[in-house]
Amino acid sequence: MVGFREECGVVGVVGDPEAAKLIYLGLYALQHRGQEAAGIITLNDQGEFHGHKAFGLVGDGFTNEILSKIEGRTGIGHNRYSTTGASRMVQNIQPFSFKTPLGSMAIAHNGNLTNADVLRSQLEAQGSIFQSTSDTEIFMHLLAKSKKAELLDRIIEVMSQVKGAYSLLLMTKDRLYALRDPFGFRPLVIGRRGACVVVASETCALELIDAEFEREIAPGEIVEIFPDGFIRSSFPIQSPRKAFCSFEPIYFARPDSKIFGEEIYSLRKRIGANLARESHVDADVVIAIPDSGVPMALGYAAEVNLPMELGLVRNHYVGRTFIEPSQSIRDFGVKLKLNPVGSTLAGKRVVVVDDSLVRGTTSVKILRMLRKAGAKEIHMRLGSPPITHSCFFGVDTPERGQLLAAQQTIDEIREFIGADTLAFLSLPGLQDALGKGNCQNYCYGCFNGDYPEDTCRVIEKQPTDALGGPGLRSGF
Amino acid sequence: MVGFREECGVVGVVGDPEAAKLIYLGLYALQHRGQEAAGIITLNDQGEFHGHKAFGLVGDGFTNEILSKIEGRTGIGHNRYSTTGASRMVQNIQPFSFKTPLGSMAIAHNGNLTNADVLRSQLEAQGSIFQSTSDTEIFMHLLAKSKKAELLDRIIEVMSQVKGAYSLLLMTKDRLYALRDPFGFRPLVIGRRGACVVVASETCALELIDAEFEREIAPGEIVEIFPDGFIRSSFPIQSPRKAFCSFEPIYFARPDSKIFGEEIYSLRKRIGANLARESHVDADVVIAIPDSGVPMALGYAAEVNLPMELGLVRNHYVGRTFIEPSQSIRDFGVKLKLNPVGSTLAGKRVVVVDDSLVRGTTSVKILRMLRKAGAKEIHMRLGSPPITHSCFFGVDTPERGQLLAAQQTIDEIREFIGADTLAFLSLPGLQDALGKGNCQNYCYGCFNGDYPEDTCRVIEKQPTDALGGPGLRSGF
Amino acid sequence: MVGFREECGVVGVVGDPEAAKLIYLGLYALQHRGQEAAGIITLNDQGEFHGHKAFGLVGDGFTNEILSKIEGRTGIGHNRYSTTGASRMVQNIQPFSFKTPLGSMAIAHNGNLTNADVLRSQLEAQGSIFQSTSDTEIFMHLLAKSKKAELLDRIIEVMSQVKGAYSLLLMTKDRLYALRDPFGFRPLVIGRRGACVVVASETCALELIDAEFEREIAPGEIVEIFPDGFIRSSFPIQSPRKAFCSFEPIYFARPDSKIFGEEIYSLRKRIGANLARESHVDADVVIAIPDSGVPMALGYAAEVNLPMELGLVRNHYVGRTFIEPSQSIRDFGVKLKLNPVGSTLAGKRVVVVDDSLVRGTTSVKILRMLRKAGAKEIHMRLGSPPITHSCFFGVDTPERGQLLAAQQTIDEIREFIGADTLAFLSLPGLQDALGKGNCQNYCYGCFNGDYPEDTCRVIEKQPTDALGGPGLRSGF
Amino acid sequence: MVGFREECGVVGVVGDPEAAKLIYLGLYALQHRGQEAAGIITLNDQGEFHGHKAFGLVGDGFTNEILSKIEGRTGIGHNRYSTTGASRMVQNIQPFSFKTPLGSMAIAHNGNLTNADVLRSQLEAQGSIFQSTSDTEIFMHLLAKSKKAELLDRIIEVMSQVKGAYSLLLMTKDRLYALRDPFGFRPLVIGRRGACVVVASETCALELIDAEFEREIAPGEIVEIFPDGFIRSSFPIQSPRKAFCSFEPIYFARPDSKIFGEEIYSLRKRIGANLARESHVDADVVIAIPDSGVPMALGYAAEVNLPMELGLVRNHYVGRTFIEPSQSIRDFGVKLKLNPVGSTLAGKRVVVVDDSLVRGTTSVKILRMLRKAGAKEIHMRLGSPPITHSCFFGVDTPERGQLLAAQQTIDEIREFIGADTLAFLSLPGLQDALGKGNCQNYCYGCFNGDYPEDTCRVIEKQPTDALGGPGLRSGF
Numbered sequence A, B, C, D: 001m002v003g004f005r006e007e008c009g010v011v012g013v014v015g016d017p018e019a020a021k022l023i024y025l026g027l028y029a030l031q032h033r034g035q036e037a038a039g040i041i042t043l044n045d046q047g048e049f050h051g052h053k054a055f056g057l058v059g060d061g062f063t064n065e066i067l068s069k070i071e072g073r074t075g076i077g078h079n080r081y082s083t084t085g086a087s088r089m090v091q092n093i094q095p096f097s098f099k100t101p102l103g104s105m106a107i108a109h110n111g112n113l114t115n116a117d118v119l120r121s122q123l124e125a126q127g128s129i130f131q132s133t134s135d136t137e138i139f140m141h142l143l144a145k146s147k148k149a150e151l152l153d154r155i156i157e158v159m160s161q162v163k164g165a166y167s168l169l170l171m172t173k174d175r176l177y178a179l180r181d182p183f184g185f186r187p188l189v190i191g192r193r194g195a196c197v198v199v200a201s202e203t204c205a206l207e208l209i210d211a212e213f214e215r216e217i218a219p220g221e222i223v224e225i226f227p228d229g230f231i232r233s234s235f236p237i238q239s240p241r242k243a244f245c246s247f248e249p250i251y252f253a254r255p256d257s258k259i260f261g262e263e264i265y266s267l268r269k270r271i272g273a274n275l276a277r278e279s280h281v282d283a284d285v286v287i288a289i290p291d292s293g294v295p296m297a298l299g300y301a302a303e304v305n306l307p308m309e310l311g312l313v314r315n316h317y318v319g320r321t322f323i324e325p326s327q328s329i330r331d332f333g334v335k336l337k338l339n340p341v342g343s344t345l346a347g348k349r350v351v352v353v354d355d356s357l358v359r360g361t362t363s364v365k366i367l368r369m370l371r372k373a374g375a376k377e378i379h380m381r382l383g384s385p386p387i388t389h390s391c392f393f394g395v396d397t398p399e400r401g402q403l404l405a406a407q408q409t410i411d412e413i414r415e416f417i418g419a420d421t422l423a424f425l426s427l428p429g430l431q432d433a434l435g436k437g438n439c440q441n442y443c444y445g446c447f448n449g450d451y452p453e454d455t456c457r458v459i460e461k462q463p464t465d466a467l468g469g470p471g472l473r474s475g476f
Helices: A019-029 A064-069 A116-125 A136-145 A151-161 A203-208 A247-252 A264-279 A294-304 A332-337 A361-372 A410-417 A427-434 B019-029 B064-069 B116-125 B136-145 B151-161 B203-208 B247-252 B264-279 B294-304 B332-337 B361-372 B410-417 B427-434 C019-029 C064-069 C116-125 C136-145 C151-161 C203-208 C247-252 C264-279 C294-304 C332-337 C361-372 C410-417 C427-434 D019-029 D064-069 D116-125 D136-145 D151-161 D203-208 D247-252 D264-279 D294-304 D332-337 D361-372 D410-417 D427-434
Strands: A009-014 A037-043 A049-055 A074-080 A096-100 A103-113 A164-171 A176-180 A189-193 A196-200 A212-216 A222-225 A231-234 A285-288 A312-314 A338-340 A349-354 A377-382 A421-424 B009-014 B037-043 B049-055 B074-080 B096-100 B103-113 B164-171 B176-180 B189-193 B196-200 B212-216 B222-225 B231-234 B285-288 B312-314 B338-340 B349-354 B377-382 B421-424 C009-014 C037-043 C049-055 C074-080 C096-100 C103-113 C164-171 C176-180 C189-193 C196-200 C212-216 C222-225 C231-234 C285-288 C312-314 C338-340 C349-354 C377-382 C421-424 D009-014 D037-043 D049-055 D074-080 D096-100 D103-113 D164-171 D176-180 D189-193 D196-200 D212-216 D222-225 D231-234 D285-288 D312-314 D338-340 D349-354 D377-382 D421-424
Touching (some): A009 A019, A009 A103, A009 A164, A009 A176, A019 A074, A019 A196, A049 A103, A074 A103, A074 A164, A103 A136, A116 A136, A136 A164, A151 A176, A151 A222, A176 A196, A189 A203, A196 A203, A196 A222, A203 B338, A247 A264, A264 A294, A264 A377, A264 A421, A264 A427, A285 A294, A294 A349, A312 A361, A332 A361, A332 B203, A338 B203, A349 A361, A361 A410, A410 A421, B009 B103, B009 B164, B009 B176, B019 B037, B019 B064, B019 B196, B019 B203, B049 B103, B074 B164, B103 B116, B103 B136, B116 B136, B136 B151, B136 B164, B151 B176, B189 B203, B196 B203, B196 B222, B247 B264, B264 B377, B264 B421, B264 B427, B285 B294, B294 B349, B312 B361, B332 B338, B332 B361, B338 B361, B361 B377, B361 B410, C009 C103, C009 C164, C009 C176, C019 C037, C019 C074, C019 C196, C037 C103, C049 C064, C049 C103, C103 C116, C136 C151, C151 C176, C189 C203, C196 C203, C203 C212, C203 D332, C203 D338, C264 C421, C285 C294, C294 C349, C312 C361, C332 C361, C332 D203, C338 C361, C338 D203, C349 C361, C361 C377, C410 C421, D009 D019, D009 D164, D019 D037, D019 D064, D019 D203, D037 D103, D049 D103, D074 D103, D074 D164, D116 D136, D136 D151, D136 D164, D151 D176, D189 D203, D196 D203, D196 D222, D203 D212, D247 D264, D264 D377, D264 D427, D285 D294, D312 D361, D338 D361, D349 D361
Parallel strands (some): A349 A377, B349 B377, C285 C349, C377 C421, D349 D377
Antiparallel strands (some): A009 A074, A037 A049, A037 A074, A164 A176, A176 A222, A189 A212, A222 A231, B009 B074, B009 B196, B037 B049, B096 B103, B103 B164, B176 B222, B189 B196, B189 B212, B222 B231, B312 B338, C009 C074, C009 C196, C037 C049, C037 C074, C096 C103, C164 C176, C189 C196, C222 C231, D009 D074, D009 D196, D037 D049, D189 D196, D222 D231
16 A cells, blocks of 8 residues: 555566567566566577567567567566656667667666766766666666776676666676666566576566576676576675665565565564554454555464454456546545445454555545444554655655655644554564564665665676686577 | 356446446446446436447446546446457447337346247247347347337336346336346345435445445336436235345355345355364464455454465456466466465465365366465365356356366365365355345255246236326436 | 448358458458448358458458458458448448348348338337347348248348338358349449359459459349359349439449449540530630549540649548647648649639539638639539439438538529539430430439339249259258 | 658648647648658747657547647657568657757658768767667767757758758757758758748648748758747858759659749659650550659640540558458459559550659559550550669668669560550650759769769858847747
8 A cells, every 4th residue: 555666677588489478477477566568678599689568567568479579588578667647658668778889788677876867967968868767778878888898897887887776687699687786775586497597576476487586686796697597696896785675575575575585475474463562452353455464464463363354345357547426436546446344344443554654645545434334443553664754766755745754743644544543663673574684784764764875886806717708608 | 266257237327417427436346247348328318328338347448538428317337247259249248228119228137047048039030130149138129029008017027028037227218227036146236326326236336436325126126216316116026935146145246245135244254164163174374265265264264263374465467468488387377366475385284265166177276386385284165065056047157067066076176176175165054154044045056956946927016106106207 | 522422332252262351352442432331241161150340441440360260151241331420339330140030141231221210110119129220220120020931032022111222232041142122223243253253332343353244233133142153033023114323423433343334434534525515615724623523524625625634632641630720721621632733723714523512512612722723714514413302212412401502503503612604514414424225224313303213013923943943052 | 653762751830839730730741751650749838848659640640639738839740651660669750859968859850861870880889879770860969969069050060970861850949940951852841821930841731731832941051940930041061062852853742742943743744745755656545553643644645635544543442451362363462552444445555654663563563454454555654764773862762683674674674564665754854854944953863873972061150140149039
């Protein structure tokens, strides 16, 4: 129920004659990370790029006929998050392809640069022409303009210029590069499917296509994947700290994924349990706001030994248009998706568990529906601390003025949304759920304004000879 | 997870200037009853019918512009269930409109006639031309050919000719008729939204549009709804018994609906509890097959005081096409919709709750996925008795040869689907959950082959004068 | 430039494994007879009908994939004329298929019945349900309701009941019937393509598919075509006279077609020459209103030995929408299609030749454009007499009130359209062009109100034995 | 009938509140110059660009709703010529918009650069990233990279760098630039519609929207059009000669247009007359290959006082797909568009006039059809000299190997296409038709390989003060 939107999912495949189909399925599994548009570009045996891009779900925009034309053994794909009109231009759909003095390339990017505006202005002043509004184009221009002779060196140079969050795939005519920013804001995992190597934002994409999870790509790591499945790693950037996005486990990632070293479902149940320990009050029943609140509600209910019930039914058949009569229907938008279950609620003291609260406007409507369905008391419990600051690393947060918790006290919020009691998980409670040994690796900027400072610097490049020279690898 | 398909949902509205929009929303709420196509026909102030029909979800096929052209204060709508190629012709989308010597009419029908073939042959021999493959056309022809002077008498005559299941809306130029077959196989409810009267297959359609539930239309009842909201009932058919479809509460109806006098969510929880009482074995965790198994699993888990967990994650972003690579993916079709949650299952003894088992082919795949995710033991529990007979009253069951339980013993089924133990709810267990006072009103034909015998006969028409003559009502 | 619209073109094919493709091409050649919609139904080797219908041009609505599914060696097709909103329903697209006690049939019809309203009312009173607004359905219902045991006898009975114009194809499971009303209002020709028999509205459809023209089907004739190419004729109806539509050669037919025993292009040139003989005035140049006026203008110019010039250029690239700015453009609608050629017109005395004049609204605009382009004198010449009466036989004429020549004198019309002189071809002049031996076979109702009186009666059926009984022929 | 394809049409409008609608109509009138795609970009009062691009005809891809969103008083549009798969990407549809250090711009271009490859390589080496395969992008990059402070100076610099053909519109936030290359290969005209200024490829675009033709933009001229309709000209490039494309009057331009100082229809009639004078033989009738051959055939027929007849009927109703049966139809492709008129041809000695001959493959088929329709003798006459060389200035000619006249003698061609005699217009005959005083201004490269040498150089910029400084003009 978060009002956040994720900035995309990426998939890369090396070494399968049906690369496009595997990417398609990977994007399908990552559809929760972006529903506005999807694109795939592959490299065929003649060294040509072929691709297709379409608005909407990957399952709508791609057909067997289309995929059969996107031929080749290597390719990358991208899901774009849903957004409004302005950006609805086909040239904003990734992957992007472009030519550089080092040859043709294609790029797919999940994340957000914090110095995009500065870099874009500098590039434009030098005559670079931008086609889209995407940060991703900055990578392209910087790669094209670099004077380094080797592409790996160009990539390292670009990583030293850009600041912010990126999990990025770059396909050239003889290999696929997968890189993750030094802070590791966004996840990126690698797996194998026989001789074929698969890179994806989350493990659920590997599972759908029967690929075995191998490991996560490390913050600051550049992985080169060669046509024969050989993999070489470089760690050119010394990062002062890690800064995994804490909203990935709280909300974005699919509950069956494993990222940042954690099984998401278990982690969310720990959140629910901690939430109960911190703030439980006497009640009759625990319900979740579907679907993101379900694991936390299960953890909560188990902790306090209360029944977890279905309090809200989700309508799964959602089309493209919703028309409201002029005599406006109460809580219309929410009602189209959720309807309360009277027998669960009537006369009950209800604990309602959700993952987080951004603007609070949806919560107002849901709580009103629950109340109308007969709930006697409503105790709202949120599985994350109050969001008081905007994110600059790829989560599409509203401005501070629209963040409810940045403007109001807990009690004011409680009154606004219409709950009898309201409690957020404390930051220590969240950190406990994230794990004692791992919680210092997260960014909590949206909760406390403490953003990671970008003081990365390029370290001396380790000699590639030790790992096997690129001269040995060529010819996709 | 049932392999059954429901035969449609219907909505009727009388007395709202935006009738089409209300019907649209009603169909949206009833989308689970049919996703192949949707249609709306309204009657405008000039006495003309206007309509629109489209394949796919109602939210896809209707726009504001389209709805603004379907003008009028009265109208009916219909959701058609999903089926294969042959029937994908626009002339099969309801409501149907037609002309009779008594004027133009439109009809929307949920159900199935058992004597359709006989009636159709008789009509064709008399020169009637059928445009569609739908049973509904039989109503139209019989209404058109009747010699009775009053439409109500024609309707009664037709009700005496047809046998089987129907919840049906018939719109004429001066009123809306809502009728339900004498057995009451399919639900039909009536509500009010201010001065406006709404009829729908389930109460969830009333809730979305803020209409107050008034009552269910009774088996064998004909309700006439006049433009000003006046309602008149006739009960012309003496029915020997009732025969509510038991799969409506088990599977078809939305859990937040109330039909056949029952709150569906509570009823399903009782099923789960009875199932646990009958057949529980030692286990670590209870999981549901989403979404239909969830309420039963909650009831089961509560009964045995075990944790209910999320064992399978459902992918909500489903497009129109799914492309499989030629190196086929294990359990591909199921995997696109469901993925197991490793941390819930690994090393656990798992009770898996689903509503019913038809062909068993999907269960095989799901259980294999659960096993692969680490489940140590799998105890399959089904919230209904074995289905051993086909349905002739509007549930699209496979032929007996494909009903697993009609061909194999429980133990053979258990082995086929790969469970360690398998148990179905007993018929008495189901009847107990349906309620002591109500369970004799249900049809259990698909469980025991005991179909209701159609020995209905028309009783003498009660004098309409007592209720207010139709002369008083006119002019939509 | 006529404001008339033709009522359709039909094509039938018997005995080619790619019947649907041949029909598609035949409809393509007959596209000038109807652009609103096209449909094809075929009969496959299993005796099943398959079909497809689409709005728009046949070249837009049918693909190779679609045609490959419309399998079979026999089939019929239909082009529907362009009309407005009300009729834009897919169930109005022909061919129609229907079931009768004698089996399944499909029908395609060009023409218009004059007693349609009476027949429809009678049928509705008997309980027949109509799905479309088409006269064609009357044939279907009458055929279905007839009590005759043999289909041929049913057809004869129906021909005795209906009055008006029809060139009609009826496909059953073992043969194709092609029939033409006793007056022969609309054309219908038959040809052969190897073993395959082709029936079509005009010869241009035969030419495109390399079929050899054999003969025209005679007024009142029923042709039965069997799967092996055998043909049997019946002439059950004694017709008092013939009544070919004179607008077929004047306007509807393609200039390269041969119908009613005439080559249309030559006939139109004779019209032009007669027009010149009757009403030529001193002028510098002859121009045509494209495209229908071109042959007449060529005939006119040759007769008076004046240069024929291109006075108006037609824009061939016409899309679906035309948007006008709010500061309205002078003569906008016409200008989108035609633009004057300045060098042809400037300072010239111009004879403008068109085929006919219906409402005159387009002529006003064209003449104003010619004047603005510099024409010094404009002498409008029309290749048909003034249209003073509506047509009831399948030409979509406006009501009399909108027929300019029914309301105004020649001189008033001249002034209205802005010509210096105006002349229509005389009726004798037209008859002379239609041919001394043939002109009495035409209907001139729209020029003189003298409609053919329907006094047809069925003559005794000739014994079929002499020609070979139907028992010998079966099994498409 | 030429196998050539034109490279686009352009329209620009300054100073009308419905600029997009006027551009739409201008593109509609120029549709013959390109049917693959169309695009419009406007500048609204807030200084923002809005646009829409669509494949297909402008009348198909743009609706009233779309145009109402492309708001503003200034805009440019572009028609793209039809081509094959590779280029069918939306990013290849013009106008292109881009940002430079001097602000946002949009560009629409008709023509072809001869040094595109060299310039593109240089730009790529400097890190410029190209998004399309279009020459037009070269203008964009050069404009973006120029170091000049004033845009006019940048434009002049770019004109000194590029070689080849271009008629180009460049829209900025405060004016519209219209420029034509120093040779003037492609036409570009300017007109006024009240206070609004219109620029277009041909005058027929002005006529459709009631704009008054003012003059042609001169070779090498840069016209700046300000929001208030003020116009300023610069002639920065000294051109050694002019080089109008001779195929513009022969084939590309619409016959009702006036370009290169000539009325096209009259010019084509002169071509026909010269052709007759040079090579007439005894014959019965003159026919044209529609539509491009019509004016030449009229000129030819008048010169020899023979009747011009309709020998081939063109099918105007052309959809998107044409399906051929597997038993292939003789001359299928041509037959779909043209059908011979038997009565014109049977037993006749026929002069067939067409504008030119490229590959000859279509002529073979047409002549075979004419022969089959009964033509006794066929005398093929072409209104241009043999095409022996490819074009590098924007006409999409085949390579020399596919130019029939580059490979074969006249007599070999005659035999190949199946004519009894064959004659091309001589080069002097063409030049005579183009006009004594004007013919030296044309390029005849495709006839004689004598391409204009590019030795242009920038002359010193004239002081703009004399004409009124740009400081006086701002704020669209």
